[in-house]
Amino acid sequence: MKKVFGRxxxxxxxxxxxxxxxxxxIANRLVAEVLDEFGVRENTIGVCPVGCSVFAYVxxxxxxxxxxxxxxxxxxxxxxxxxPDSIIFTYQGDGDLASIGTAEIVHTANRGENITVIxxxxxxxxxxxxxxxxxxxxxxxxxTSPYGRDPKTMxxxxxxxxxxxxxxGVAYIxxxxxxxxxxxxKAKKAIKKAFxxxxxxxxxxxxxxxxTCPTNWGLNPIEANKWLEENMIPYYPLxxxxxxxxxx
Amino acid sequence: xxxxxxxxxxxxxxxxxxxAGCHFYFGxxxxxxxxxxxxxxxxxxxxxxxxFIQAESEIAAINMVYGAAATxxxxxxxxxxxxxxxxxxxxxxxxxxxxxxxIVNMQRGGPGLGSIQPGxxxxxxxxxxxxHGDYHLIVLAPSSVQELVDLTMDAFDLADKYTNPAMILxxxxxxxxxxxxxxxxxxxxxxxxxxxxxxxxCKGREKNYIVPFNLDPYExxxxxxxxxxxxxxxxxxxVRYETINLDNADLIVxxxxxxxxxxxxxxxxxxxxxxxxxxxxxxTLFPFPEKxxxxxxxxxxxxxxxxxxxxxMVEDVKLAxxxxxxVNFYGRVGGVIPTQSEILTEIKKYxx
Numbered sequence: 043m044k045k046v047f048g049r050x051x052x053x054x055x056x057x058x059x060x061x062x063x064x065x066x067x068i069a070n071r072l073v074a075e076v077l078d079e080f081g082v083r084e085n086t087i088g089v090c091p092v093g094c095s096v097f098a099y100v101x102x103x104x105x106x107x108x109x110x111x112x113x114x115x116x117x118x119x120x121x122x123x124x125x126p127d128s129i130i131f132t133y134q135g136d137g138d139l140a141s142i143g144t145a146e147i148v149h150t151a152n153r154g155e156n157i158t159v160i161x162x163x164x165x166x167x168x169x170x171x172x173x174x175x176x177x178x179x180x181x182x183x184x185x186t187s188p189y190g191r192d193p194k195t196m197x198x199x200x201x202x203x204x205x206x207x208x209x210x211g212v213a214y215i216x217x218x219x220x221x222x223x224x225x226x227x228k229a230k231k232a233i234k235k236a237f238x239x240x241x242x243x244x245x246x247x248x249x250x251x252x253x254t255c256p257t258n259w260g261l262n263p264i265e266a267n268k269w270l271e272e273n274m275i276p277y278y279p280l281x282x283x284x285x286x287x288x289x290x
Numbered sequence: 291x292x293x294x295x296x297x298x299x300x301x302x303x304x305x306x307x308x309x310a311g312c313h314f315y316f317g318x319x320x321x322x323x324x325x326x327x328x329x330x331x332x333x334x335x336x337x338x339x340x341x342f343i344q345a346e347s348e349i350a351a352i353n354m355v356y357g358a359a360a361t362x363x364x365x366x367x368x369x370x371x372x373x374x375x376x377x378x379x380x381x382x383x384x385x386x387x388x389x390x391x392x393i394v395n396m397q398r399g400g401p402g403l404g405s406i407q408p409g410x411x412x413x414x415x416x417x418x419x420x421x422h423g424d425y426h427l428i429v430l431a432p433s434s435v436q437e438l439v440d441l442t443m444d445a446f447d448l449a450d451k452y453t454n455p456a457m458i459l460x461x462x463x464x465x466x467x468x469x470x471x472x473x474x475x476x477x478x479x480x481x482x483x484x485x486x487x488x489x490x491x492c493k494g495r496e497k498n499y500i501v502p503f504n505l506d507p508y509e510x511x512x513x514x515x516x517x518x519x520x521x522x523x524x525x526x527x528x529v530r531y532e533t534i535n536l537d538n539a540d541l542i543v544x545x546x547x548x549x550x551x552x553x554x555x556x557x558x559x560x561x562x563x564x565x566x567x568x569x570x571x572x573x574t575l576f577p578f579p580e581k582x583x584x585x586x587x588x589x590x591x592x593x594x595x596x597x598x599x600x601x602x603m604v605e606d607v608k609l610a611x612x613x614x615x616x617v618n619f620y621g622r623v624g625g626v627i628p629t630q631s632e633i634l635t636e637i638k639k640y641x642x
Contacts, residue, residue, distance in 0.1 A: 083492070084491050084492050084493035084494075085491040085493065086491060087361075087489045087490075087491065089357075096503065099499045099501050102497075103492075103497055104491070104492055104497055105489040105490065105491055105492050105497050105498050105499065106489075106497065106499040106500075106501070107356075107357070107360050107489060107499065107500040107501070108499075108500065108501040108502060108503055109353065109356070109383075110353060110356075110379055110380060110383050113349065113350065113353035113356075113380070116345065116349075116350040116351075116353035116354050116357065117353050117354070117356055117357035117360075118357060119343065119350075119354050119357065120314070120316065120353070120354035120355060120356060120357025120358035120359075120360075120361075120365065121357040121358065121360060121361050121489065123314065123341040123343070123354075123358065124314060124341070124357070124358045124361040124362075124363045125361050125490065125491075126339075128361075128490070128491050129491075145346045145347055145349075145350065146346065146350050146353070148346075149345070149346035149350065153343075
């Protein structure tokens with residue numbers, strides 16, 4: 043019998059501890075599959091954040107380092123400058139990247155550091171119990187926006203992909219979603235393109251991955267997928283925002 | 291090697307670091323140490339595989355150091371008091387991850403934005419941890435530009451030897467002044483192999499991971515004990531200090547860095563008036579030279595601690611003296627440097 047699906051080599055045998063329906067499981071697997079397909083697992087160093095995916099250091103079977111909250115792009119910069127032939131990726135959530143880490147992501151992108159950032163946008167802070175994130179939608183109820191996000195006092199949600207793609211130093215930026223199989227296939231293509239950008243030395247790449255957080259959204263996984271498609275995608279359109287022409 | 295040059299303190303640090311094999315500098319401008327960043331920005335691009343980055347903030351800089359150190363490189367960052375405050379979380383991570391690196395603090399008057407003139411009010415921050423958690427920096431306090439050079443090179447060795455971050459605690463005066471410096475031939479020391487833990491890609495081995503974190507409190511405690519053992523070894527083996535005129539002293543001054551230089555003049559001037567002052571100058575602030583202070587307090591019953599602070603190192607002196615004799619304090623702050631005459635006047639008060 044032909045084996046058509048299996049655990050990628052770049053994932054360890056440890057079972058995921060993410061919540062049922064959490065898209066970290068899919069995203070982790072897609073990144074691992076891409077590392078396998080490029081055959082770079084043994085040359086890769088991953089930087090995991092503070093947030094639910096802090097445990098990525100357990101699940102990825104490559105050298106891993108845990109960064110302080112928001113600082114993964116700076117840690118990645120230090121590593122890539124030291125080991126320019128290694129493949130360096132960060133895996134960050136919306137609090138890590140778009141709140142405390144805004145300076146680091148903007149300047150790492152601006153310097154055009156040749157790293158890949160996987161940005162998981164689930165419009166909420168998961169690990170700490172469901173507080174508002176910079177990407178929480180207007181009117182969305184969270185633990186720290188109990189009356190719904192009010193733009194007058196809390197500002198509007200930040201469109202990271204669009205914002206970073208205005209920087210000249212950026213090579214590849216796209217936004218994808220994981221709420222249905224067709225999107226998952228496209229997401230993998232985008233992640234592959236991002237790593238290819240790094241492998242070809244073309245510069246900074248980032249994939250913003252719209253994801254669900256059923257636990258903190260208070261929805262079951264199916265409802266959460268629906269909520270993402272009906273609410274997040276209209277505000278955070280999918281697609282490529284910057285591509286270097288030569289990356290196929 | 292063996293060449294004598296006239297160098298500004300801040301630039302001498304850079305030259306010393308490069309000669310110590312440090313090719314990764316991440317910094318941010320802040321008075322009174324920006325010359326170090328400027329020096330590195332000129333020198334490092336001329337060296338193969340070296341990196342200079344003016345980071346977006348002091349926070350980003352310390353995290354870049356964390357990354358470079360994790361891959362086995364000697365990495366350096368520098369700042370002055372307010373910027374060192376920003377680095378504390380990053381330093382705590384580096385200490386917990388048991389990584390080597392060197393951090394330079396050219397202290398200025400504080401607190402807050404403070405002043406741009408020299409200070410010594412970051413002693414607590416430097417020696418008691420500074421960031422959260424039970425850890426310490428190896429802290430070296432130079433008092434001349436030559437010593438700045440020697441201690442910078444020592445700092446990289448000590449950091450590697452104990453896989454712990456090290457700090458050069460200078461101040462605005464030492465950073466700005468120009469003195470004759472000699473880059474001498476250094477003795478090769480035995481340093482532990484980094485191959486077992488550095489992140490280089492897991493080819494041919496199991497993955498390595500650097501994670502300053504453990505959800506199991508008993509494992510976290512074990513890690514704390516392991517790190518603490520290093521500090522016990524440091525206290526045993528790496529204490530450094532200078533003593534002057536202890537034997538005939540009527541009063542002992544304890545001072546470090548720039549203040550210690552001033553005290554040396556005070557000692558000479560006091561002698562002319564028939565007053566015998568001794569000096570204990572800690573060179574390692576962590577590990578602190580408690581023993582020499584304790585031993586001296588058996589023979590001399592008057593201590594005066596002089597700092598450019600409102601009294602930080604004096605607490606460690608008092609602990610070392612352990613109540614045997616009186617320990618007094620004199621300090622100037624906010625960037626003010628005490629003069630040798632005001633210090634001598636103060637000393638005389640205790641000799642009446």
